[in-house]
Amino acid sequence: MPPAPRLGLVAGEASGDMLASLLLQGLQARWPGLSAAGIGGPKMQAQGFKAWWPSEKLSVFGYVDALLHLRELLAIRRALRDRLLADPPDLFIGVDAPDFNFGLETSLKAAGVKTVHFVCPSIWAWRPDRVKKLAAAADHVLCLFPHEPALLAQHGVAATFVGHPVADRVSLEVPQAAARLALNLDEAATVVALLPGSRRSEIRHIAPRLLAAAALMHQRRPELTFVIPVVPGLRPLLEPMLAAHAPGLKVTLVDGRSHEVLAACDLTLIASGTATLEAALYKRPMVIVYAMHWLNYRYMRGKALLPWHGLPNILLRDFVVPELIQDAATPDAIASAGLAWLDDAPRREALQQTFLRLHQTLRQDTARKASDAIAKILAR
Template identity: 65%
Template sequence: MVAGEASGDLLAGLLLGGLKARWPGLESHGIGGPRMAEHGFQAWWPHTKLAVRGYTEVLLRLRELLRIRREMGDRVLQERPDAFIGVDAPDFNLGLETRLKAQGVKTIHFVGPSVWAWRSDRILKIGQAVDHILCLFPFEPALYAKHGIGATYVGHPLADTIPMEVPRDAARAALGLAPGDTVVALLPGSRGGEIKYIAPKLLAAAELMVKQRPGLKFVLPVVPGLRKLVEPLVPRLAPTAGVVLLDGRSHEALAACDVTLIASGTATLEAALFKRPMVITYTIHYLEWLRLRRLQLQPWIGLPNILFNEFVVPELIQQKATPEALAQGAFDWLDQPARAAALAERFAGLHRELRRNTAQAATDAIEKVLAA
């Protein structure tokens, strides 16, 4: 298995739980993180090695990444496992899967690359790389079937993990927050580049908000290993906001908050499953943004908006992502409780649709691939 960054480690850990239940003697190894290790996964490299974003970061580390992929392929081909499962990280995994499939290793990709949003040209490469795709969203298998690629909708594992009824009071108690506090969760992302570009704007927005409404509470979950990047920013950009840094604990932060300012990515789906109003944001290097904007196939980048095919929550991207706009977006949700409640109802329906006992459904699909 290969899982990149924190979100991939989370998804792979949930999948491994189902695989171990079906095959108690299962052995797994490759590239992964702590959630996978909880199920006996042996990491040859840590998942943080793949936590890069954008062409600039990739180019700076290209030689290292290519070396790791080559050595990973060599080792897999030497050990000849029953299957290789690539978890997300398509830029790394699809090339590796192509090599392995050509040498007779069964290849499965968990999390269908989002050809419906970006990089439609990738569909031919996917067909060459994988024997089967495990899709998180119900509309995806039909898209892959048009190109002769086997795919199964397995639901989203986070929908199984996150409770339908949000444990708001318990989360607040665990974080030392009072039931009557107005709480804003700041989620700048799980990569170093995201901290560089996004965290400063979220912290500056928090400072603006607390100046207008003293008494607001702010929590900022930090992915392990990135705290040293975030800590110096807080006193410089949000000196009076009282931002509390949390070591991980993003689910508690989302359960406890009234609104979240959040970087586009898997975390936005987590926020939707916690039925929380949000303002989605993202900022990258300007040249990288110009490239991606040319590739974008639809007007949304946030998962909740993509899944609903409309802007159910605001997106503030690139030059629109000013601290002032972010602060106002959060205030708009706080000042319109009826609108926030209606959004929560829509998110509850999405939660029910995505809840499919993903670990079992994925394991069933994997068993069929192995038997083919």
């Protein structure tokens, strides 16, 4: 047997930490002695990953936020590059975070380090020019979605569809009763989950709207129960917003455990991003909300290629769930869209069947497929 590989790995934000931790599980099953180090979060560290910097350092969004942290981000990338080049790993894997990882991967690849990028950037949705940077950065791309390898092949980028690791972990049948028991939620309650995002900038722009919408929903339906899974470290940012935008509203705050919250809820009001796909895997009706600094929005709107923002709608190529973006994301509009789901059982049932088919498509045993692809790259 060849020796277990040494990996360099960078994952940003809570979603990247989750994806990378699931990938690590599959790689460690294939190579029990595998070691990995770089930038990562608590889920990766639970798999034995050595985090030289925490993944939260990369949790910035949009050009305004990135500019405010640019000097620190560039310093971290230089230091990480120098450390990896001084003792090169057998393979480097960049998990999402393309604006950080592409430059790092390009330097490593030029120095002879094999590079893999896990999660194809959404070049089919916006900023198609990034495919050139991806081609220069990565020897191979591991794709979450089935349409991506053919698109990358048109640009000479080798890629493998590996499915979505969360689709493997989430049961096709949602264990709602068990999740409610674990979270101490009433089994008979109508539960609304608020997921305002995992970045500080998202919390600042989106949480006030979701909290105000929850307050309006409670006025119309006092029996509703509200719960928020809080990303570790962001509770101090969120708690004052709760008092300011939904005074007197009883909301259960849960540290982490977003998957249990999605399993337990009947409806989610949710920030556009990876979490919307997770909500779809849990077959949950949702209202997708997004808001950002107006300069970021103005720039990104000009780069968009598709009419949809949320991943479920993009993958299904239809507005299967409502999207309320920027100025349209008013508390009243969010509340009305949420209550419309609760009032329409046939619509909810049809959505569950649509999401079940999507779940089956993305369930590909990602850990095995990804480790197979990586084994071939290491063997070259």
